[in-house]
Amino acid sequence: MAYSIEVALQSELFDDVMVSTDDEEIAESARKYGAKVPFMRSAENADDFSGTASVLLEVLETYQKQGKQFAYGCCLYPTAPFITVQRLKEGFDLLNAQALDSVFPVVRFSSPIQRALKKDEYGKVSMFYPENLMKRSQDLEPAYHDAGQFYFFNTQVLLEKKQVWTDNSGVLVLSDKEVQDIDTPEDWELAAFKYQWLKQR
Numbered sequence: 001m002a003y004s005i006e007v008a009l010q011s012e013l014f015d016d017v018m019v020s021t022d023d024e025e026i027a028e029s030a031r032k033y034g035a036k037v038p039f040m041r042s043a044e045n046a047d048d049f050s051g052t053a054s055v056l057l058e059v060l061e062t063y064q065k066q067g068k069q070f071a072y073g074c075c076l077y078p079t080a081p082f083i084t085v086q087r088l089k090e091g092f093d094l095l096n097a098q099a100l101d102s103v104f105p106v107v108r109f110s111s112p113i114q115r116a117l118k119k120d121e122y123g124k125v126s127m128f129y130p131e132n133l134m135k136r137s138q139d140l141e142p143a144y145h146d147a148g149q150f151y152f153f154n155t156q157v158l159l160e161k162k163q164v165w166t167d168n169s170g171v172l173v174l175s176d177k178e179v180q181d182i183d184t185p186e187d188w189e190l191a192a193f194k195y196q197w198l199k200q201r
Contacts, residue, residue: 053158053163092152104149104151177194
């Protein structure tokens with residue numbers, strides 16, 4: 001969380017840098033690194049099933065009740081230690097330059113998803129898309145996945161459409177070296193390795 005807070009502050013893009021949480025220990029840590037915690041997250045948005053859009057809507061609506069409104073917002077995930085000031089600024093510039101509803105980083109799948117495999121209950125393998133069996137990997141269209149770092153968005157659009165991704169969303173394409181989602185101890189080890197490598201460069 002400290003990485004995300006520090007990058008947000010260093011970017012000087014934001015009027016407020018706040019953390020949404022229902023946990024007082026996390027709130028105290030957020031304040032320690034310079035973020036605000038103007039209100040605590042509700043119980044209904046503090047379980048394992050609450051989506052990002054729901055949390056963001058709660059934040060915006062709570063701010064509105066306090067008389068504060070913002071033209072743009074950005075959700076930075078605390079499990080993305082490779083967010084940089086440069087990428088945040090690129091995201092914000094893209095949002096404005098193309099009048100997009102939202103912008104977020106993506107990374108290319110290392111292998112063509114059109115040649116994805118599945119395994120049945122007996123351990124036998126087959127293709128999701130058998131029509132691509134004889135196609136060359138380099139002839140298949142590149143595919144991307146959400147890098148899980150941040151979402152820049154137009155707040156009015158989010159309040160109206162109740163979703164972060166729309167048919168007017170754009171992306172920044174990052175390299176694998178800049179991306180490491182952290183969900184497991186192995187992910188943490190990979191993140192530490194990439195972080196040291198990036199620092200050395």
